[in-house]
Amino acid sequence: ETVFVNGELMDRKEAKVDIEDRGYQFGDGIYEVVRVYGGKTFTMKEHMERFYQSAEKIKLHIPHEMDELTGLINRLIEANSIHDGIVYLQATRGVASRQHHFPASDVKGSVVAYTKEVPVPQSQMDQGVTVKLIEDVRWLRCDIKSLNLLGNLLAKEEAASEGHFEAILHRGDLVTEGSSSNAFMVKDGVVRTHPATNLILNGITRRVIRDVAGSEGIPFQEDAFTLDELLSADEVFIASTTSEVMPVVKIGERLVGEGHPGAVTRKLQGAFRKRIEQEAPV
Numbered sequence: 504e505t506v507f508v509n510g511e512l513m514d515r516k517e518a519k520v521d522i523e524d525r526g527y528q529f530g531d532g533i534y535e536v537v538r539v540y541g542g543k544t545f546t547m548k549e550h551m552e553r554f555y556q557s558a559e560k561i562k563l564h565i566p567h568e569m570d571e572l573t574g575l576i577n578r579l580i581e582a583n584s585i586h587d588g589i590v591y592l593q594a595t596r597g598v599a600s601r602q603h604h605f606p607a608s609d610v611k612g613s614v615v616a617y618t619k620e621v622p623v624p625q626s627q628m629d630q631g632v633t634v635k636l637i638e639d640v641r642w643l644r645c646d647i648k649s650l651n652l653l654g655n656l657l658a659k660e661e662a663a664s665e666g667h668f669e670a671i672l673h674r675g676d677l678v679t680e681g682s683s684s685n686a687f688m689v690k691d692g693v694v695r696t697h698p699a700t701n702l703i704l705n706g707i708t709r710r711v712i713r714d715v716a717g718s719e720g721i722p723f724q725e726d727a728f729t730l731d732e733l734l735s736a737d738e739v740f741i742a743s744t745t746s747e748v749m750p751v752v753k754i755g756e757r758l759v760g761e762g763h764p765g766a767v768t769r770k771l772q773g774a775f776r777k778r779i780e781q782e783a784p785v
């Protein structure tokens with residue numbers, strides 16, 4: 504298995520992390536997960552742009568140009584002959600003696616990437632999944648794809664330990680997003696999701712869904728919804744790079760609609776698949 508570490512492709516066995524890497528000690532860094540379908544990346548440009556935007560938001564300099572990094576990632580996918588999978592890309596503020604403030608400007612950020620085969624979760628996409636509602640206690644910069652994921656992990660673990668696929672988070676009465684996905688509801692044919700503020704990650708999948716909803720003539724509103732609205736929705740789904748458009752058929756013990764994936768969700772799943780085959784920019 505070939506991995507990418509600080510500008511070089513190497514065998515995974517040769518890859519090392521310093522115990523004073525700030526990503527390891529503080530979660531002082533950012534990441535991306537890019538989908539690979541049939542050996543080709545999907546929405547690579549959008550992920551790379553978000554990667555550099557996250558870096559800028561935490562004042563982290565990525566020591567590679569975007570084109571160079573994109574090329575290296577494509578080489579990595581080829582080296583590992585990835586068919587359907589992901590690329591994990593991460594940057595941290597580098598290695599320095601442990602102290603909270605940033606290291607001197609000559610300390611270069613660490614950038615690593617690796618690939619993994621990941622199948623499309625077809626049976627879950629066909630049948631739908633269940634979720635648990637959990638209070639969103641994360642910080643107020645959820646727009647940054649930060650390595651600090653403890654709030655997300657604790658929510659996912661609580662949901663998963665009770666047999667659920669995902670935790671849907673809410674701040675007080677308003678639904679924000681999933682622990683590793685965006686959340687959507689459908690009422691009277693209209694799709695709604697939280698606006699792209701500091702309270703959610705503006706998912707690339709979310710943007711593709713907004714785009715395909717537009718071409719399918721499905722009304723799409725970026726307008727936060729309440730727990731009551733969620734619980735009385737006709738359809739609910741979540742979306743992410745690895746989950747695509749994932750129907751939610753149960754929230755806790757309560758059925759969503761009749762407890763089956765709904766018509767609008769199915770239509771979006773179909774349109775999303777078509778988009779993968781075309782790979783058009785959003």
Ligand code: PMP
Pocket residue numbers: 536655680681682683684685703704705706707708709742743744745
């Ligand atoms: N929100 C959170 C908190 C996430 O971790 C993810 C997955 N990266 C998403 C939303 C969905 O983003 P994307 O569609 O870009 O994978």
